[in-house]
Amino acid sequence: MNIGEIARRAGVSRSTVSYALTGKRPVTEQTKQRIQAVIDELDYRPNAAARALKEGRTRTIGLVIPPASLRLTDMQLGFVASVVEAAAHADLDVLLSPSGGDHDRSFERVISGRRVDGVILMEIRLEDDRVTRLQRTGLPFVTIGHTANPHGTCWVDVDYATLISRCVYHLADLGHRGIALINRSAELVAAGYGPAHRALEGFTGAITRRGLDGVTLTCADDAAAGETCIERLREDHPEVTAAVTVNEAALPGIQRALERANVTVPRDFSIAGVAARHWAEDFRPQLTAADVPTFEMGASAVELLLERIAAPETPAHHLLLTPPISLRASTGPAPAR
Amino acid sequence: MNIGEIARRAGVSRSTVSYALTGKRPVTEQTKQRIQAVIDELDYRPNAAARALKEGRTRTIGLVIPPASLRLTDMQLGFVASVVEAAAHADLDVLLSPSGGDHDRSFERVISGRRVDGVILMEIRLEDDRVTRLQRTGLPFVTIGHTANPHGTCWVDVDYATLISRCVYHLADLGHRGIALINRSAELVAAGYGPAHRALEGFTGAITRRGLDGVTLTCADDAAAGETCIERLREDHPEVTAAVTVNEAALPGIQRALERANVTVPRDFSIAGVAARHWAEDFRPQLTAADVPTFEMGASAVELLLERIAAPETPAHHLLLTPPISLRASTGPAPAR
DNA sequence: CCTTGACCGCGAACCGGTTCGACAAAAGCG
DNA sequence: CGCTTTTGTCGAACCGGTTCGCGGTCAAGG
Numbered sequence: 018m019n020i021g022e023i024a025r026r027a028g029v030s031r032s033t034v035s036y037a038l039t040g041k042r043p044v045t046e047q048t049k050q051r052i053q054a055v056i057d058e059l060d061y062r063p064n065a066a067a068r069a070l071k072e073g074r075t076r077t078i079g080l081v082i083p084p085a086s087l088r089l090t091d092m093q094l095g096f097v098a099s100v101v102e103a104a105a106h107a108d109l110d111v112l113l114s115p116s117g118g119d120h121d122r123s124f125e126r127v128i129s130g131r132r133v134d135g136v137i138l139m140e141i142r143l144e145d146d147r148v149t150r151l152q153r154t155g156l157p158f159v160t161i162g163h164t165a166n167p168h169g170t171c172w173v174d175v176d177y178a179t180l181i182s183r184c185v186y187h188l189a190d191l192g193h194r195g196i197a198l199i200n201r202s203a204e205l206v207a208a209g210y211g212p213a214h215r216a217l218e219g220f221t222g223a224i225t226r227r228g229l230d231g232v233t234l235t236c237a238d239d240a241a242a243g244e245t246c247i248e249r250l251r252e253d254h255p256e257v258t259a260a261v262t263v264n265e266a267a268l269p270g271i272q273r274a275l276e277r278a279n280v281t282v283p284r285d286f287s288i289a290g291v292a293a294r295h296w297a298e299d300f301r302p303q304l305t306a307a308d309v310p311t312f313e314m315g316a317s318a319v320e321l322l323l324e325r326i327a328a329p330e331t332p333a334h335h336l337l338l339t340p341p342i343s344l345r346a347s348t349g350p351a352p353a354r
Numbered sequence: 355m356n357i358g359e360i361a362r363r364a365g366v367s368r369s370t371v372s373y374a375l376t377g378k379r380p381v382t383e384q385t386k387q388r389i390q391a392v393i394d395e396l397d398y399r400p401n402a403a404a405r406a407l408k409e410g411r412t413r414t415i416g417l418v419i420p421p422a423s424l425r426l427t428d429m430q431l432g433f434v435a436s437v438v439e440a441a442a443h444a445d446l447d448v449l450l451s452p453s454g455g456d457h458d459r460s461f462e463r464v465i466s467g468r469r470v471d472g473v474i475l476m477e478i479r480l481e482d483d484r485v486t487r488l489q490r491t492g493l494p495f496v497t498i499g500h501t502a503n504p505h506g507t508c509w510v511d512v513d514y515a516t517l518i519s520r521c522v523y524h525l526a527d528l529g530h531r532g533i534a535l536i537n538r539s540a541e542l543v544a545a546g547y548g549p550a551h552r553a554l555e556g557f558t559g560a561i562t563r564r565g566l567d568g569v570t571l572t573c574a575d576d577a578a579a580g581e582t583c584i585e586r587l588r589e590d591h592p593e594v595t596a597a598v599t600v601n602e603a604a605l606p607g608i609q610r611a612l613e614r615a616n617v618t619v620p621r622d623f624s625i626a627g628v629a630a631r632h633w634a635e636d637f638r639p640q641l642t643a644a645d646v647p648t649f650e651m652g653a654s655a656v657e658l659l660l661e662r663i664a665a666p667e668t669p670a671h672h673l674l675l676t677p678p679i680s681l682r683a684s685t686g687p688a689p690a691r
Numbered sequence: 692c693c694t695t696g697a698c699c700g701c702g703a704a705c706c707g708g709t710t711c712g713a714c715a716a717a718a719g720c721g
Numbered sequence: 722c723g724c725t726t727t728t729g730t731c732g733a734a735c736c737g738g739t740t741c742g743c744g745g746t747c748a749a750g751g
Contacts, residue, residue, distance in 0.1 A: 019707050020708060021707075021708095030730065030731045031707090031709095031731090032709080032730075032731065032733095035708070036709090036710095036729090036730085039709080042710090042728095042729080042730090043729070045728090045729065045730090048729080060490075060491075062467045062468075063707080064467060064468050064706085064708065065468060066406035066407040066469075066707080066708090067706070067708035069736095070404050070407055070707085070708075070735095070737065070738085071708055071709045073736075088431075088435075098425075102421075105451075105452055105457050105459070108459065108463070110451070110464060112414070112447055112448070113417075113438055113450055114442075114447070120442055123447070126445070127447060130399040130402040130405075131399075131401050131403065154397075299577060356736085356737055356738080357737065357738060358737080366701085367702070368701090368702090368739095369700075369701065369702075369703095369740075370700055370701075372738070372739055372740085373699090373700085376739080378739085378740080379700090380699070381699075382698090385699085385700085400737080401738065402738095403737080403738090404736070404737035404738035404739085407706050407737080407739095408705075408737085408740085409739070
């Protein structure tokens with residue numbers, strides 16, 4: 018069921034079939050129809066490997082995801098979904114590659130051997146081996162998140178530092194003096210995970226500029242950790258009346274712990290942060306937060322990647338988004354002493 | 355940077371390089387080392403398209419997921435993660451294809467053109483076009499879930515009917531007479547979504563066999579819907595003292611509504627069901643439920659697919675899992691009248 | 692010394708598309 | 722009518738691997 022078979026049955030040459038399909042040279046309407054009839058009859062589809070071999074491109078992009086054994090966070094899932102969506106829209110296929118853990122083989126396989134035309138990387142560390150590896154190979158790539166020194170790379174990210182700063186200012190304006198940062202896990206901070214670092218950066222910056230009393234905590238990405246985190250906070254730092262967080266997965270636990278301690282939000286305690294919209298709206302009361310525009314980010318990543326594939330020598334673009342903070346119901350004036 | 359270049363620099367023929375790499379014919383240790391040195395120096399990787407073209411297989415499998423625009427449920431995410439994991443383990447790549455909605459082009463592209471060696475399909479409907487399409491093409495495939503008439507197809511599924519029956523029996527044994535089924539959304543039921551139908555089947559069967567009083571409800575896959583569902587249930591059917599559910603995403607809402615109505619679980623109301631472990635353990639009190647073994651199912655699906663690819667003419671296997679129901683804390687004796 | 696066979700390596704064909712130069716027939720033009 | 726241009730099709734080369742048949746080399750055995 019190859020192009021030769023079609024050509025024989027239609028009584029033309031293989032090249033004519035090819036031209037009829039791609040339209041790169043004119044073919045008489047009549048022959049075109051004869052060819053199409055044979056194709057329909059045999060349900061013929063050109064072999065993707067053969068085409069890729071000759072054309073030198075695969076019309077496929079790689080998407081490197083965190084090791085699948087870890088449960089993906091909602092935000093990561095949002096990126097994956099939007100990248101897949103945007104790629105489908107551009108008639109591209111998406112090859113998935115789990116990375117990290119013992120999956121380096123998979124990563125290696127996807128980026129080498131010309132299996133993909135470009136790669137989208139997520140969960141970027143400040144120093145990221147995969148980024149340097151990709152730079153060496155010369156394969157076009159775009160990262161969601163950015164490294165400590167992102168010059169010359171193409172990326173799209175949320176400006177965590179600015180957003181967390183704004184949250185702190187907002188709380189300070191409401192009269193809060195003791196504010197805690199509930200960051201991502203200690204492991205992620207130690208590993209140099211970008212969002213965690215930049216959140217910390219934005220937090221300490223805002224705290225010093227306003228002369229406030231800042232407490233920073235790390236917290237694993239799950240509800241249980243959120244609970245113990247709040248318990249610890251209330252015990253060790255009773256002076257703290259508000260918190261900002263970038264740890265959306267901890268939110269349900271945070272809520273539970275506050276309820277159990279009979280702390281009413283926002284009367285007794287205010288909380289704000291950065292989270293996917295869905296987490297903010299599921300919080301009770303709904304969370305004042307910057308909604309991470311995962312959909313837009315994934316779509317932009319694909320768009321940037323396509324530009325990069327089309328013109329690899331072009332100077333690298335990037336996109337640093339600062340979505341507005343949606344005022345919902347979880348922040349209020351500091352409680353009177 | 356092709357095999358010819360390597361051959362030239364190592365002073366051997368292209369075929370020798372190929373044999374040195376694949377090991378399909380003996381090559382002297384000495385030449386092998388010389389070749390390897392050149393390969394390391396140039397960081398050469400064989401072109402995947404060329405290899406696929408000649409070998410007639412791509413070492414890639416397709417994974418058809420629900421349209422990415424919908425938020426994937428935790429269970430679906432679990433399947434994706436475990437399939438990717440298992441595939442990576444078998445040195446296979448995974449090509450993602452969103453299906454449904456306006457994504458038929460993507461599906462078509464992935465299954466035709468010999469882009470993949472086989473396909474794993476999830477979110478199967480009782481009558482599923484994609485399954486008949488795949489049967490026509492002759493491409494090996496395995497489904498997670500099964501159609502109404504699954505003979506001759508390869509699949510792995512959870513026995514929802516039996517599990518829900520068992521839940522009902524368990525509750526009946528505890529003295530409950532009025533039991534509700536909180537099913538998936540009305541749309542899914544209408545669309546012939548397998549698990550929703552089979553849950554209903556198992557429920558009504560068990561209810562009639564025990565001569566109980568059954569109420570069936572549909573509920574969208576989110577917390578808010580779970581809340582209104584419980585509210586409606588308590589209003590319209592006060593005689594109901596227990597519920598079984600296959601709607602894990604509704605659980606947080608169910609919990610919230612029960613708490614707000616001051617209904618203590620399991621003293622006043624019992625609840626059991628089928629859910630991914632994580633949802634059951636996050637419920638308060640922890641949910642008595644059959645834990646859907648998403649990891650095992652994804653791995654089995656890959657395994658079955660590999661068998662099928664190796665021996666397409668072999669009679670089709672399937673795997674119907676009935677995981678044990680984990681007794682946790684959400685079921686207890688029916689309240690006294 | 693010649694034969695035998697194991698062992699290595701080479702050259703060529705092949706997988707299934709795309710693409711380029713060539714060429715015949717038809718069309719346009721003076 | 723002869724000449725150029727256009728149009729539609731063909732044959733062959735190419736992409737970068739794998740694979741098969743062939744042959745040269747060398748050690749063992751008669």
